[in-house]
Ligand SMILES: [Mg+2]
C-alpha cells in the first residue's frame with residue numbers, strides 16, 4: 186500500500202498518548218470508527234489513518250507524546266498542498282503540536298520529481314567534482330543600479346566563484362529589471378569564462394505574480410539564464426514543483442529559505458526545518474536548498490542543520506539536493522564546514538567576502554585558499570603564512 | 584509615500600530594543616547605513632526601512648521589544664510573496680520573533696483586490712440581511728460515495744441551511760469527482776430552492792495542482808458552482824488572489840484555515856492569526872474566512888479571534904470578509920456568538936448538527952430555533968420549552 190507517514194510531537198499525560206494518536210488518525214481521515222456499522226468499517230478500512238507507533242519522552246519534567254501516523258494515499262491527490270492539508274491541515278490549529286518528520290512510501294515518492302540536476306548534475310555543468318562549491322552574494326542590491334551589480338558580479342566571476350546569487354529581496358524594479366539582470370549576468374559570466382576558463386553560474390531571483398512565474402521562467406531559460414533563485418515559502422511548494430516540471434524550463438532551481446522560519450522557527454509548533462527546508466524542497470525539485478548555518482548570528486541548532494542535510498542527501502528515489510548552509514560564513518569556518526557537511530555542499534559567503542579588509546576580490550581569494558588548504562589537510566594557520574588574503578581574513582574573523 | 588508597516592515582538596534587553604529595530608529596518612532593506620558615502624545615502628534614502636516606534640513590555644519577568652518598521656513600496660513589487668519576503672523573509676529565521684500586525688498604506692492596499700462580494704454581496708446572493716448565516720458541513724466524506732454526500736446535502740438544504748461546505752480533506756477522487764460534486768450539488772440545491780424557496784449555497788473544494796486551479800475554477804464557474812472552498816495556506820496567498828482576480832471566475836471564495844497553525848500557532852514565533860486568517864485573506868480576496876472559534880476543543884484564545892474578526896471587518900479600501908468562527912459550535916452557543924461577533928458572521932456547525940440525538944435535520948432546526956430566539960431577545964430556555972429539537976440539543980451540549 187502507498188502511504189505517507191507523519192511524526193508528531195505534542196504534550197501529553199501518562200496514558201493519554203495512545204488515545205490522542207488514535208484521535209489524529211481518525212480525525213484526519215474517516216472521522217470516526219467505533220460508531221460505524223460493520224459495513225461502513227469494511228468500506229472505510231483502506232481510508233483509515235493508522236497509528237504506527239506511540240512513544241513518550243520526558244523533557245524538563247514535561248511529558249511529550251511522539252506518534253507516527255500513516256495516511257493512505259487513496260485519501261489524497263499526489264500533490265504537496267493535498268499532503269500538507271491531510272497531515273497537518275486542521276491539526277496545525279489544534280494547540281501545541283509539532284510535525285517532526287515525514288516519510289513517503291516509494292510509490293508516493295515516485296509521483297514527485299525531485300531535482301532535475303541534483304548534486305551530480307550541477308557538478309557536471311560546472312565540471313567541478315572534488316570539492317565543495319563556492320557561492321557568493323551581492324552586497325546591497327536595493328536601490329542600486331545595474332552598473333553597481335555588474336561591478337560586483339565581475340569581481341566575483343574573475344575571482345573564481347562557482348555561483349553568485351542575487352538577494353531574495355530583489356524584486357522587479359526599474360533600476361535592475363529581471364530581463365536586464367539576466368542579460369548582463371549572462372554577458373559577464375560568459376566573458377569571465379572565456380578569459381579565465383572558470384565557469385560561474387548566476388542565480389537570478391524569479392519573482393512576481395504566481396500566474397506569471399512559468400512564463401518568466403521560460404523566458405529566462407530562453408535568454409540563457411543559469412539558475413533560478415526562488416522564494417518557495419512565500420509562494421507555495423507546489424509552484425516550485427510546477428517550475429521544476431515545466432517542459433520548457435530546464436534551469437536548476439535554488440530554493441531560498443525566506444519565510445520558512447514562520448512555520449519552522451518554533452520548536453513546539455509548526456513543521457520541522459528538516460521537512461520545510463529538506464524533504465519538501467527536495468521532493469518538489471530544488472537543486473539547491475539554502476538554510477541558516479549553525480555558526481552565524483542567524484543560526485540554527487547544529488542538530489537541526491544535520492537533519493536538513495540528511496534529508497537533502499539520504500538515498501531515495503530523488504536525486505540529492507545541494508545543501509547550502511548560509512549566513513555567518515567566513516574563511517576560518519571552512520575546515521569546520523567540511524568536517525561537518527563533507528564535500529557535497531556549497532560554501533556560501535556574503536559578509537565573509539565583501540567584508541574582507543582588502544575588498545571582495547581578496548575575500549574570494551581567501552575562501553579559495555582556505556578551501557584548498559583544508560582539502561589538502563593543511564592547517565589554515567599554515568596556509569595563512571603563505572597567503573596574505575587568508576591571513577587578513579583570519580585576523581579579522583578568527 | 585506608499586509603504587507597509589510591520590509590528591514585531593521579540594525578546595530584548597534593557598536598552599537593546601532600539602538597536603535591534605534599527606538592525607531590522609536596515610537589514611531587510613539597504614543592508615547598512617553609517618558606512619555608506621553621503622552620495623549613497625542620498626540615493627538609498629527612499630529605500631531605507633524606517634523605525635516608526637519602539638516600546639518595551641514585561642511579561643512573566645521577561646522583557647520584550649515591540650517595534651513597528653515601515654518598508655517603502657518602492658522596494659518590492661505589489662504582490663503578497665514579495666511583501667512576505669520583504670517583511671518576514673530572512674527575519675523569520677532569526678531566532679525568536681513574532682510578526683504581530685501589518686498595515687498597508689492606502690496606496691498599497693488599492694493594489695490588492697479584497698473580496699469580490701464581501702459580506703454585503705453574499706447577503707445579496709442569498710437575500711438574507713438581518714441575521715448571521717448558518718453553515719453546515721458533511722459528516723465523514725473520505726471513502727464515501729456520491730449518494731452518501733447527496734443524502735446529507737439534501738437534509739441540510741431542506742432543513743434550511745444558508746451554506747453547506749465540503750471538508751477541506753476531500754480531494755479529487757474516484758468516488759466523488761469534483762465535476763460530479765458540482766453537478767449534483769447544483770441539482771440538489773436548485774431542487775430544494777424550487778420546492779422550499781430557501782436558497783443554499785454549496786461550497787466545493789478546489790484542489791489539485793497549482794497550475795490547474797484557474798482552469799478548474801473556470802470550469803466550476805461555467806458549471807454553475809456556488810462557492811469555491813480553498814486551502815489557501817497549503818497553496819500560497821497569491822494563488823487565492825489569482826483566483827479572485829481571474830476574469831472568468833466570478834465565484835465567492837471561502838478560505839479554509841488548514842495548515843495556518845503551522846505559521847501562527849506559536850505565540851512566540853511566526854505570524855499572528857490576525858494576519859494569516861485576517862488581513863492577508865481579506866487583501867487577497869476571500870469572501871469568507873474560517874478560523875477556530877474560541878469555544879470548542881480546537882479553540883483559539885478569545886483575543887486572537889477578536890483580532891481576526893476586527894481585521895476582516897474594519898473599514899478600509901476592501902469589502903469586509905465574512906467571519907466564520909468554526910469548531911465546537913452547538914445551538915447553546917448561539918447567544919454567545921451573536922453577543923461576541925454580531926450579526927455579520929456565519930455560524931458554522933458540524934458535530935452540532937450531525938450529532939443531534941434526532942439526526943441532522945433536527946440539528947439544523949435546533950440551530951434555527953436558537954438563532955431566531957436570540958435575535959428576538961428570547962432566552963434559549965424559553966425557546967426550548969416550545970421547540971423539541973432545541974430542547975434536546977441543550978440537554979446534550981448545554
Ligand atoms: Mg550564463
Ligand SMILES: [Mg+2]
Pocket residue numbers: 768769772773785807808809
Ligand atoms: Mg447552485
